[in-house]
Amino acid sequence: MAKAVKKKKTTSPKKNTNSSKKKSPSPKTSLKTLNVPNPKISLPHPEKVEAWGMNSHSLSPVLRPKTIQEISDIFQNANSHSLKIGLRGGGCSYGDASINSDGIVLDLSDYNKIIDFDPATGKLKAESGVTIKQLWEYGIERGFWPPVVSGTMYPTLGGALSMNIHGKNNYAVGSIGEHITEFTFLTAAGKILKCSPKLNSDLYYSAISGLGMLGCFLEVTIKMKPIHAGKMKVWPVVTRNFQEMFDYFEKEYKNSDYLVGWVDAFGSGKGLGRGLIHKSVHLEKGEDEDFPENCKLENQNLPTRFLGIVPKSWMWLFMKPFSFPLGMKFVNFGKYLSGFLSNNKPYMQGHAEYAFLLDYVPNWKYIYKPGYMIQYQVFLPKETAMSAMEEIFKHCHKRKIVSWLAVFKKHKPDPFLLTHSLDGFSMAMDFPVKKSTREKVWALTYELDEIVLRNKGKFYFAKDATMRPGIAQRFFPEKNLKQFHTLKKKYDPNSILQTDLYKRVFLS
Ligand SMILES: Cc1cc2nc3c(=O)[nH]c(=O)nc-3n(C[C@H](O)[C@H](O)[C@H](O)COP(=O)(O)OP(=O)(O)OC[C@H]3O[C@@H](n4cnc5c(N)ncnc54)[C@H](O)[C@@H]3O)c2cc1C
Structure with a gap:
């Protein structure tokens, strides 16, 4: 078993130009501390956070946690102080799915270690900020390829699961969710739960496709596909x-x-x-x-x-x-x-x-x-x-x-x-x-x-920029939407998680 594999530094043909990271000002000069009880979180000055299609942006303080503890502290503060958080992975959604005009953006792309890989089963466990690029680069020399990939390699596992992405093989193997054997999940209310098709299955089937509205994916186990050729x-x-x-x-x-x-x-x-x-x-x-x-x-x-x-x-x-x-x-x-x-x-x-x-x-x-x-x-x-x-x-x-x-x-x-x-x-x-x-x-x-x-x-919400309120109600079965809203109340009772997309489509 390989353990705790750090993000590989490989030369990338294209940098993820959408990362909000680049515009980050120097932390020393820009940090201001929120006046909240322990654990304290520091909010940097707002920076531009843009949709991949450049069709919308917000000016938001962006936090970049590297550990579960840091993510958990931020959620705890948000619950205590009515802060609104929008989760963001690689920022590869074409519209406003990972933009939060009225609050903090939690950019998970630094939470990005591959934790464990079992070549006998192909099961790979990784932090949710690991990108598809990291997955395939890690897997291919070991004879494995991610079972589902998007047309770009820069989405993270967390973003891919929240949108339940599909590949050019969707008709054959289904969406990425169908290849996730289990994950740990920090609910917005602050509880860490293990989820699989059998364990906390309501959360398993709703967090995958759940638009980042119920909590944060932490450690994700994906079953990689064996390949026999380059x-x-x-x-x-x-x-x-x-x-x-x-x-x-x-x-x-x-x-x-x-x-x-x-x-x-x-x-x-x-x-x-x-x-x-x-x-x-x-x-x-x-x-x-x-x-x-x-x-x-x-x-x-x-x-x-x-x-x-x-x-x-x-x-x-x-x-x-x-x-x-x-x-x-x-x-x-x-x-x-x-x-x-x-x-x-x-x-x-x-x-x-x-x-x-x-x-x-x-x-x-x-x-x-x-x-x-x-x-x-x-x-x-x-x-x-x-x-x-x-x-x-x-x-x-x-x-x-x-x-x-x-x-x-x-x-x-x-x-x-x-x-x-x-x-x-x-x-x-x-x-x-x-x-x-x-x-x-x-x-x-x-x-x-x-x-x-x-x-x-x-x-498909990963691509959407124009959907009006009321449209989702016309294409999702009523019972699915009802269940989604019930789960939102259960796992995010203080409504700390929101994005511009969620507000536009579900709250307007
Ligand atoms: C060039 C291009 C080609 C693409 N091709 C395809 C394709 O072939 N098939 C396809 O399905 N999609 C495709 N996409 C869309 C892309 O795969 C999705 O938008 C995906 O969700 C992006 O992942 P991300 O990490 O960038 O997430 P973001 O865009 O940053 O966020 C997406 C959602 O995930 C949530 N989120 C992010 N991290 C977490 C976390 N750790 N826990 C919980 N929620 C989280 C966010 O709140 C948001 O709701 C493409 C996009 C581009 C730019």
């Missing part, structure tokens, strides 16, 4: 419209470990929903001749330079000249056409390269500056998904607000209380926003909400 076999496949994309997913999902579709949202008429699918399959034992050499970190880490020369962190500057609607129409069409060059020609690709495509160009979100972006992701049941997505795309064309990047996935339901998943498909759409277009974009999402709700679809 690379996977990938098939790129062009699909000329929605029908072809849906047909391919339905035909291939049983033979695929991962499936993801990129969609050119500018396509219309016969090309509505055209795009490019990447299907991938793990290699079996013995199929990778270079195993375990291929699993070494130096062979997995994303390159930091383009063509070995240009630093990847500059790449967004080259994309910037195209960041207007006609430019993006051109870029999307170019990507679609280039797909024909490699159509159906399989190749081998490293795990990190396949999984974290969105980290390939660091800071790509800056192409939206001086504006910002929102991501609007809809989940639709398989029966209505295609017609609803067609209607959504046509409606965007009518309003002349088209997504610059659209991603398609297949899903299955899971047992967590506020999960976004269902038996169907999702479409994640990135929209650019400027001060002058904000009202129009928000109005568009309100119209799209109605299409989704009419088709019995759902939304």
Whole structure:
């Protein structure tokens, strides 16, 4: 058993530019002590805490505990002195899910040790501030990969569990929650409880997906997936419209470990929903001749330079000249056409390269500056998904607000209380926003909400920036929401935990 493994210092292709840490002023000059009885907590001067999509921010004092004791002390003070706390992991939620305009932000990214790993079972125990990057970097040289990863490697375990994230394999293995065998949890009221599907199961099924509103994940045990190769076999496949994309997913999902579709949202008429699918399959034992050499970190880490020369962190500057609607129409069409060059020609690709495509160009979100972006992701049941997505795309064309990047996935339901998943498909759409277009974009999402709700679809809080009060009540079963509010009262009787998202969606 490996014990107490400290966060590895590996060179990162992209720093998490969203960390509130960077802007932290010098603690010596800025700390002021709250006038509260022991244990005292010191509140630093407020700093800017931003949504990943840059669409909202707050100025908040940010605390960065490193131990359970420190987290516990902060909760105790909050309960005694009516402080409001918003929990934050990597800050990778696109909207205001980890922003707290009216109180403290508790940034858990320094609470980040891998504690224990058992190669016989694949069970890895870690503090909740450990990132997906730490997980895969720790696991891969030992022949393991995280069972579920997001399109970026910078979320923490705590943030991933609170949103119950999904990967490109959601249709096959479910959400991350289904791979968590147990965790310890500090309830907002200050009690530490061990949770598993059998132990404190009400908390297990509600804290996972619970938006950080019931307490704080402490030590989390996740079952890692054994792998037998450093690379996977990938098939790129062009699909000329929605029908072809849906047909391919339905035909291939049983033979695929991962499936993801990129969609050119500018396509219309016969090309509505055209795009490019990447299907991938793990290699079996013995199929990778270079195993375990291929699993070494130096062979997995994303390159930091383009063509070995240009630093990847500059790449967004080259994309910037195209960041207007006609430019993006051109870029999307170019990507679609280039797909024909490699159509159906399989190749081998490293795990990190396949999984974290969105980290390939660091800071790509800056192409939206001086504006910002929102991501609007809809989940639709398989029966209505295609017609609803067609209607959504046509409606965007009518309003002349088209997504610059659209991603398609297949899903299955899971047992967590506020999960976004269902038996169907999702479409994640990135929209650019400027001060002058904000009202129009928000109005568009309100119209799209109605299409989704009419088709019995759902939304995902990790991505949300626009949802109005009353909408959650229309897509979650009433009994789930009732239970969530009951548990909130039980585990957070003084309502110390809140975020801007929670207030916007549930309290307004
Ligand atoms: C480029 C990009 C690609 C993405 N791709 C995907 C994807 O493929 N699939 C997917 O599902 N999501 C995806 N996401 C969304 C992302 O995985 C989620 O938003 C995730 O929750 C972010 O984790 P975080 O640590 O950054 O948490 P934050 O965004 O900081 O917080 C998220 C929530 O977790 C709570 N929280 C944080 N830490 C704790 C803790 N220790 N205990 C209790 N609650 C806590 C916060 O209060 C908040 O409610 C993507 C995001 C980006 C930016």
